[in-house]
Amino acid sequence: MPTAHLIHGYLGAGKTTLAKRLERDAGAVRFTVDEWLTTLYGDDEAGIEPDVGTLSARLMTAMEPVWARCLTVGVDVVLDLGFWSRELRDLTRxxxxxxxxxAKLYDVRCADDVAWxxxxxxxxDPAGSLRMVRNTFEVLKAKVDPLGPDEPHVVVDTTNA
Structure with missing residues (x-):
């Protein structure tokens, strides 16, 4: 039975690092929303925070039929989508x-100062991921729903990684 590895966590927590490791180890197909955002929209010099939710939602909608097809044909996927809302986690499961x-859910976390x-x-890094200004980092932090006690998950603490 194929597995969808759902990667939950905040900016800078190490989600994509874990996603790349799972992609390699499981022979899975990885879907990383930040890579798509960077490719399509560039960086956050002007502060895209008001639109980042809409843009991310559009990208996830575009990705879903592809990752769903992978699962249907028996290929594991790594969904490096942040899963900040309980609603998105429930719908994805x-x-x-x-x-x-x-579905296997991972809670990737680290100290806030390490994440920043x-x-x-x-x-x-000019070839890095989506550029982020500090204000956007702080504003978005308030939008992350913590995992509920009824959501089985694996904790991955990357503070000292």
């Missing part, structure tokens, strides 16, 4: 089950 697959340092490091 339902969709995964409808494809005849299982990682985002700043990515900002200084």
């Amino acid at each position: 339902q969709r995964v089950e409808a494809c005849g697959a299982t 340092q990682r985002v700043e490091a990515r900002n200084s």
